[in-house]
Every structure is written in C-alpha cells, then in structure tokens.
Amino acid sequence: MGRAKVARKSTAIDMTAMCDVSFLLLTYFILTATAKQPDPLDVKIPTSTYKLKVPEKDIALLTIGKGKVFFETAGPDIRMNMLDKMGEHYKINFTPEEKKRFSVIGSFGVPVQSLKQFIMMDGAKRKVSGLETGIPADSTNNQLADWILFSRQAVAELHSEAMRVSIKGDANEEYPAIKKIVDILQKQKINKFSLITTAEGGS
C-alpha cells in the first residue's frame, strides 16, 4: 500500500547565470556611460519647463560664468581640425601629440597663447595652474570669435552640417555679460542658439 509521495522540491534557484548576466549588463552600462567631464567653470544653470534635448553632435557649448567664457565643441575630429585652423591663424605650431591631447579636452578657457602649455598639463594641474582665465573676447583680441568661426568651418567640412551653438550661462550672471557673447555670435550671423537649462523641479 504505497502512498504516492510528493517529491519535495527545493525552492532555491541557481542564481549563477542571473548573476553573470546582471554583471555583464552592469559592466556594459558603466563602460558606455560617458564619464562626466568635470566642468572647469562651475555654473548653476537656470531651470525651465522646456523639453527639447540637446543634440550630442555638431554642437559648440559656451559656458559663461563669473565674467569668463569657456568653449567646447563635440567630437575629437572637430576639435583637431579646429585646432589646426586656429594654429594656422595665430601662427602656432601644434605637434601631433598636442593635437591628440587637445582632442580629448572638453571645455577649456585659456588664451591661445598659453594653450600649448595648458595642453601638456595633467588634468589636476590644469585647474590649479591659474591659466584658465577664460577665452579673450574683447573687440581688440577676439579669440572667442575665431574659435567659433573655425569650429563652424570644421563642422561644415567634416560633417557637412550646420553647427549649433548653445550657451550655458550661470543663473546669476549679469545680462550684459551674456549680451556681449550673443553679440559676437550675431556678428557671425548666428541668430539662433540654444540656452542650456535643467528641468524644473530638479536640482
């Protein structure tokens, strides 16, 4: 008289495979996440309710804060091409190594004369070197206008696209400082630009 025995199954599951997959995904996300470039110029950007995302390609970013202007373009190829043109214009010879190093620098704010020295520094030294005085943008020494012009040419040559210009301004920056930069843009017939903001409610 055999009673059918219900086999007792263990509830524990083998998690090895799951663990493998999850760590694979984790690794993927960590590697693909673009490391946030430390902002050399600390700005607090204003909030808005706009929903438009900033494109990642063919864009130049002007950071304005504390009366200084920093400049950044997206893409190493654009940066190198831009530096070539800039060097030609200001009669500065950049070595291939310097070009390569420059192509990974994000936002920078040094006069072109001290750029060579700036490029060869380590990331940590750059901040304390005191070289980052902002890009000169006066009417007599308007390097910013040249940077913008050459980056636009580089984007047009390499990607056949029109470059967008975006402005990332500090919320407490005086309006005339912004106006000065905008006037430089308008001189080059850039009448449309994007202002970088964060979502309302966020930090």
Add this chain to the structure above:
Amino acid sequence: MAELDTSSGGGKKGGKVRSKKVSTKVDLTAMVDLAFLLITFFMLTTTLNKPIAMDIAKPDKDEKSEERLELKASQTMTILLGKNNKIAWYMGEAGKSAPEIVGFDQVRAAILDNKKKVLESSGKDIVMVIKPTSGANYKNFVDIMDELLITGIKTAPAIDDVNILDSEKSFMTQQGIL
C-alpha cells in the same frame, strides 16, 4: 543550493571522524540584488541627466537689411527686465501707459490677462517684446522665456536689448530697478 551546508558529516557515535564537507555554493541573492540596483542606477543616470535646450532666435543685426516688422501698438506687450528680479510691463506704445512693476510670480497672470484682452478686442494673437536691461541677470531672461512657453504665446517674441527707450529707462531708474 543557495544555502551553506554546515551540517557536519558525523552523526554516528564511535564511527570514523569524518572531515567536514563544506559546500562551495554561495548564496548569490544579495549579489544579484546589488548588481541590479547598480544597473538601474546607471541606466537612469545616463539617460535622465541630459540637459535641456531652449531655442532662442534673435533678430538679425544687419544694418543693411531694411526689413522691419511693424507691430501694432495695441497688440504689443513690452516686458522690461530690471534688477532685483523685477519686471516692468506695459501695453501699447511706450510712454502712453504707465508701466506696471511686478515680480516673477505675478507676471504669468499679467501675460494671460493681456493675451485674453488682445484676443477679445482684435481677434489677433498678442506680440511680446522682451527687453532685458543691464540690471537683469541671465536667470531672469530664461525665466521670462519660460513664462512665454507656459502661457502659450505662439508668436515668436521679439528680444530687443538694444533699443531701450529713454522713457523706459527713466521710469525704471525712478522705480529703482535699473
């Protein structure tokens, strides 16, 4: 699986002393939990932290261009951005109507009110003229552009930081916001 086998091999007395058989299986639940938590974190931070762009178009500065858009005074609302986060606004032509000074929390009501009035009286959309003065800061400018979006102003606003009229200036200095 998933738990450590800690039971000792020996149950019988007087038998051979057996070495403990320790299972090599480790409980992975906590590890998987952690991994998924991190995955979620990275997924969210990579996509959600994108900045947002506000597209602004300014009038062409070319002196040669003769194209000047005439605006009907009755349809125009001029907003002057002053210092201390204050706004002065008036309808129509400068000097004819006294500007009103408001803060950023009341400007929305004023815009909506004027928008309604213009639409009722002329059947046309209101045209906004934004004049940031030297006293304003960047945040004020972004805020006012944002207000225009919130209040649903469809016509492109005219951003004019050059032609700030003397009457506007004197009014703002009087009120201490320039």
